[in-house]
């Protein structure tokens with residue numbers, strides 16, 4: 001995502017790439033961020049810490065890993081920087097730490113920054129309201145072989161949207177994969193199925209299946225630039241926002 005973000009920032013209006021970081025020891029430290037993203041020299045050198053660039057930016061876009069994101073959020077809260085976070089796979093404790101940082105600065109945290117997926121979240125609310133408890137609900141997702149967390153953050157949020165709409169607690173009703181003699185399906189459950197293969201950018205389907213018919217809401221990403229453009233849009237939206245924890249539904253006016 002780092003490369004896609006650098007490209008999207010340079011193409012975006014009202015934003016500029018002023019700093020870039022990776023972890024200490026990474027071979028990219030000291031290289032030019034534009035050359036790293038294969039879009040030509042930008043004059044921004046990849047640094048190895050936020051401390052090294054703390055006077056150079058207003059909003060941090062963070063697509064890294066949970067522990068790094070939590071630490072970065074603490075740094076941004078202490079230094080009055082805003083954040084757009086796309087990292088997935090955070091546990092409850094890590095999410096609580098982000099919420100604590102968001103009491104001091106504006107943080108936009110979303111498992112998927114594409115317009116299409118955020119529209120799907122709204123469509124899922126409608127589908128769940130209409131179809132209610134009369135259907136079996138399953139969430140299917142596929143991603144590339146490099147992805148380290150599963151189910152995807154997007155799949156989990158889709159499950160949360162449906163569960164909340166139906167008054168269920170996802171923690172109680174989620175079933176992650178099925179195997180062996182596990183008996184007939186309990187109508188109340190929300191199932192998750194995960195595929196990791198090749199270079200699939202990201203595909204999500206929520207299935208509402210009744211006897212004789214089913215509704216499927218599907219999103220297929222074919223380029224990572226949609227996520228990156230969403231992050232850039234969030235940066236513009238964050239300008240002037242008060243401290244708080246926001247998501248892409250706020251940015252897109254879908255709340």
Ligand SMILES: NC(=O)C1=CN([C@@H]2O[C@H](COP(=O)(O)OP(=O)(O)OC[C@H]3O[C@@H](n4cnc5c(N)ncnc54)[C@H](OP(=O)(O)O)[C@@H]3O)[C@@H](O)[C@H]2O)C=CC1
Nearest residue numbers: 001022023026063064065068086087088110111112113227
């Ligand atoms: N919200 C959204 O729309 C999207 C979210 N994502 C999520 O974004 C995250 C990143 O995805 P992706 O780009 O594919 O993953 P990558 O593993 O390709 O990139 C993550 C980058 O973060 C760096 N990193 C990890 N830890 C640190 C640290 N402590 N300090 C500085 N840099 C660090 C890694 O460095 P190193 O290589 O040295 O480990 C790597 O360069 C994932 O959680 C993914 O699910 C992805 C796409 C869209």
Ligand SMILES: O=C(O)C1=N[C@H](C(=O)O)C[C@H](O)C1
Nearest residue numbers: 088111112147152153154202
């Ligand atoms: O790791 C990825 O690639 C993606 N991760 C996000 C997720 O976990 O939902 C969003 C997108 O599907 C791509």
